[in-house]
Amino acid sequence: NAGVTQTPKFQVLKTGQSMTLQCAQDMNHEYMSWYRQDPGMGLRLIHYSVGAGITDQGEVPNGYNVSRSTTEDFPLRLLSAAPSQTSVYFCASSYSNHNEQFFGPGTRLTVL
Amino acid sequence: KNEVEQSPQNLTAQEGEFITINCSYSVGISALHWLQQHPGGGIVSLFMLSSGKKKHGRLIATINIQEKHSSLHITASHPRDSAVYICAAQGGKLIFGQGTELSVKP
Numbered sequence: 001n002a003g004v005t006q007t008p009k010f011q012v013l014k015t016g017q018s019m020t021l022q023c024a025q026d027m028n029h030e031y032m033s034w035y036r037q038d039p040g041m042g043l044r045l046i047h048y049s050v051g052a053g054i055t056d057q058g059e060v061p062n063g064y065n066v067s068r069s070t071t072e073d074f075p076l077r078l079l080s081a082a083p084s085q086t087s088v089y090f091c092a093s094s095y096s097n098h099n100e101q102f103f104g105p106g107t108r109l110t111v112l
Numbered sequence: 113k114n115e116v117e118q119s120p121q122n123l124t125a126q127e128g129e130f131i132t133i134n135c136s137y138s139v140g141i142s143a144l145h146w147l148q149q150h151p152g153g154g155i156v157s158l159f160m161l162s163s164g165k166k167k168h169g170r171l172i173a174t175i176n177i178q179e180k181h182s183s184l185h186i187t188a189s190h191p192r193d194s195a196v197y198i199c200a201a202q203g204g205k206l207i208f209g210q211g212t213e214l215s216v217k218p
Binding site: 033040041042043044045048058059090092097098099100101102103104105106 | 116142143145147153154155156157160198200202204205206208209210211
């Protein structure tokens with residue numbers, strides 16, 4: 001099993017550009033989530049999904065969209081990137097919201 | 113005040129020392145997670161516990177539900193244990209502490 005995969009590993013954007021961070025898992029997990037990690041802030045939940053077709057907002061959802069058309073994939077879209085979105089983004093999955101979380105390797109995003 | 117607080121924020125130890133990292137939380141939880149993050153690396157789940165104690169190799173995690181406190185212990189520490197250790201409280205969602213950066217010197 002590949003576990004949780006994320007692409008790209010690194011990305012530099014200009015303010016106003018859009019992009020999609022990809023996340024996929026091959027463990028048939030229902031629960032998937034996106035976090036951002038900033039120095040001194042800890043991990044913060046952006047959006048999460050409890051199954052295909054179901055998504056909900058986390059702690060810091062503004063500026064981000066998600067969709068969950070399949071169990072395997074949970075892409076995160078930045079519609080108009082801002083410097084405040086410079087961060088490291090982690091995708092995670094688990095059987096449910098109350099099970100061990102499996103994290104992807106992260107995407108380091110810089111917005112200029 | 114953060115809902116999940118870790119102490120210390122930074123810790124330097126000599127190889128072989130016994131290490132304790134503490135986590136206090138103020139929310140109701142169903143479980144407490146301990147995670148490990150190596151420099152520039154991904155995040156790995158070490159433990160998920162809802163009561164008592166769990167042990168894996170040289171790592172031991174304990175939780176006291178009444179006191180809303182958990183500890184992560186590392187016995188016979190080694191330089192490869194150098195990492196950031198993160199606790200997360202599992203309520204309706206995961207709430208993360210800010211992490212403890214551990215450096216173990218040879």
